[in-house]
Amino acid sequence: VDSMEYRVDLLAAAKDYLEGDGDARFDILYQQRRLRSMCRPHASRAPALPFAGQGVIDDALPVVYTVRTAHQAGTWPDDDGGIAKMFELLDLGLRSGAEVLDVESAWDAGLTDALLSRAGERYTSLILGSHHVVGKQVTEDEAVDLYRQCRMSGRAHGTKVVLSIDSNDDDEDQLAHRAGKRAAKLDGPEVPNIGLVLGETGSYSRILNRRFTPVTHESLPSVAAPGQLTAAEIMAGRLLTGQIPSERYAILGRNIAYSVSPQMQGGAFAAAKLPHTYVRADVETVQEFVDGPIWNDANFGGCSVTIPHKQSIMDHVDVLTDAAREIGSVNTVIVRKDKFGTRVLIGDNTDWRGVYNPLSRRVGTEAVAGDAALILGGGGTARAAAYAAARLRLDRVYHNRTPSKARDLADEFGGAVAASLDEDGEGSLGSILGGGRPRVVISTLPAAAGFVLPDWILGSGDLPVVFDVNYKPYNTELLLQAVGGGCDVVRGSEMLWEQGAGQFELWTGRSAPYGVMKRAVLENCLPKDDE
Numbered sequence: 001v002d003s004m005e006y007r008v009d010l011l012a013a014a015k016d017y018l019e020g021d022g023d024a025r026f027d028i029l030y031q032q033r034r035l036r037s038m039c040r041p042h043a044s045r046a047p048a049l050p051f052a053g054q055g056v057i058d059d060a061l062p063v064v065y066t067v068r069t070a071h072q073a074g075t076w077p078d079d080d081g082g083i084a085k086m087f088e089l090l091d092l093g094l095r096s097g098a099e100v101l102d103v104e105s106a107w108d109a110g111l112t113d114a115l116l117s118r119a120g121e122r123y124t125s126l127i128l129g130s131h132h133v134v135g136k137q138v139t140e141d142e143a144v145d146l147y148r149q150c151r152m153s154g155r156a157h158g159t160k161v162v163l164s165i166d167s168n169d170d171d172e173d174q175l176a177h178r179a180g181k182r183a184a185k186l187d188g189p190e191v192p193n194i195g196l197v198l199g200e201t202g203s204y205s206r207i208l209n210r211r212f213t214p215v216t217h218e219s220l221p222s223v224a225a226p227g228q229l230t231a232a233e234i235m236a237g238r239l240l241t242g243q244i245p246s247e248r249y250a251i252l253g254r255n256i257a258y259s260v261s262p263q264m265q266g267g268a269f270a271a272a273k274l275p276h277t278y279v280r281a282d283v284e285t286v287q288e289f290v291d292g293p294i295w296n297d298a299n300f301g302g303c304s305v306t307i308p309h310k311q312s313i314m315d316h317v318d319v320l321t322d323a324a325r326e327i328g329s330v331n332t333v334i335v336r337k338d339k340f341g342t343r344v345l346i347g348d349n350t351d352w353r354g355v356y357n358p359l360s361r362r363v364g365t366e367a368v369a370g371d372a373a374l375i376l377g378g379g380g381t382a383r384a385a386a387y388a389a390a391r392l393r394l395d396r397v398y399h400n401r402t403p404s405k406a407r408d409l410a411d412e413f414g415g416a417v418a419a420s421l422d423e424d425g426e427g428s429l430g431s432i433l434g435g436g437r438p439r440v441v442i443s444t445l446p447a448a449a450g451f452v453l454p455d456w457i458l459g460s461g462d463l464p465v466v467f468d469v470n471y472k473p474y475n476t477e478l479l480l481q482a483v484g485g486g487c488d489v490v491r492g493s494e495m496l497w498e499q500g501a502g503q504f505e506l507w508t509g510r511s512a513p514y515g516v517m518k519r520a521v522l523e524n525c526l527p528k529d530d531e
Helices: 012-018 024-042 080-096 109-122 140-150 172-184 200-208 231-240 261-271 286-290 312-316 322-327 351-363 380-391 403-413 477-484 492-508 514-525
Strands: 004-007 063-066 100-104 126-132 158-163 193-197 248-253 277-282 300-305 332-337 343-348 372-376 395-399 440-443 465-468
Touching: 004 024, 012 024, 012 080, 024 063, 024 080, 063 080, 080 100, 080 109, 100 109, 126 140, 140 158, 140 172, 158 172, 172 193, 172 200, 193 200, 200 231, 248 261, 248 286, 261 277, 261 492, 261 514, 286 312, 300 492, 312 343, 322 343, 322 351, 322 380, 332 492, 351 380, 351 440, 351 465, 351 492, 372 380, 380 395, 380 403, 380 440, 395 403, 465 477, 492 514
Parallel strands: 004 063, 063 100, 100 126, 126 158, 158 193, 248 277, 248 300, 372 395, 372 440, 440 465
Antiparallel strands: 300 332, 332 343
């Protein structure tokens, strides 16, 4: 499940508000917070929320805030007084921070315009324009017009049209799907279209619909609405109808028996009910893999790439993303089809995301002037770290035992080279930072190097965030030092699941089951009791 719909029109507190109890708003907000709290232990798809400098909230499900009127298959009164109160409750939804606000497109143009203006100027909620046709069948042309109406003059971020059909003698259960495809070609920019058909006769529309499909759950004593299916039933239906082919994925590398990626990505596919496989491809050369059965399978979906093949694979893809080109390596191969059905291989790099995402949650995405990242090492991961630090607006300072490698990083990504990590002296880290300390330390050095920071960097005052890219061992000498000194730390395990989530989303076009991937990594990386 990707999100949870909060049906405000079904709440007793909402009925109290309709009858004039202004304090009922607080109960509506309280129940929304309870919904978030109850969902959190079961969430498996949402990453941590980006509250820089604050405690990180893991596994939060987005909320779709809905006040559904009686005219639209709901319960809220749709007379003039009821509609006015509905807009008041929608405004409350904006102020509550709901991730998605469902706005019916059929009502007062002035009230709708005012609501959408406030949403665009002051709030962060995405707008889902919706319309339900209850009790009568419309033509396909009329359904197309409803999709265009739900765009709300280009101010909606997505549209939802739910139709009724009189019979299913001529594939009428595909009416919303067909109309949605036609509507998508008429107006720009394109937004996601959700198309459903009410009732048992419309169940197949839920299999056809690929975005935000309402689902019921196996544990409920009855379905939430006629025709609703569970997520497992929908995915099984898509598999049986050939909408989701079984694809082959792999991690390409050498001596990779240690890799956690098969457990992480395999668990992600299973959680998303996708019939894909993910295996290790342990080969000495990239050419062996390119000549082999996985790469040449018609159902090859892509692969992860690790050392020592991240550069060599670049010669075998058709397109490089900007990130892969600038970093100079590929850790992800994605398979797409062009308009002629020809396979196109795209080389991308999500390693930088594995650095960027954890740091953005700790230091924000817009660094304060003078905040710097000390980057240790000179290999491919150091390049990804430099790329990420630049996008965090952090100044970059590089240090490596081979000065020429540090200079190469500075030349390509900008920044300075520290000849030493001393506090004083010509070319030292301290002199470059003007007596200050780095905001972030990113070590890409091997764990076996046993590297630790000079004591002056971990003195009293503002401490740096210390990031060690190694995920085994879980506690390196650097991390033990940093934790002992009171620093906030980022372990390589977090980088691993962040870059893996990025790969999953590039391959599938779906939100990654973040919580599942995180657990798979930690189960394989956390030290055992006897270690």
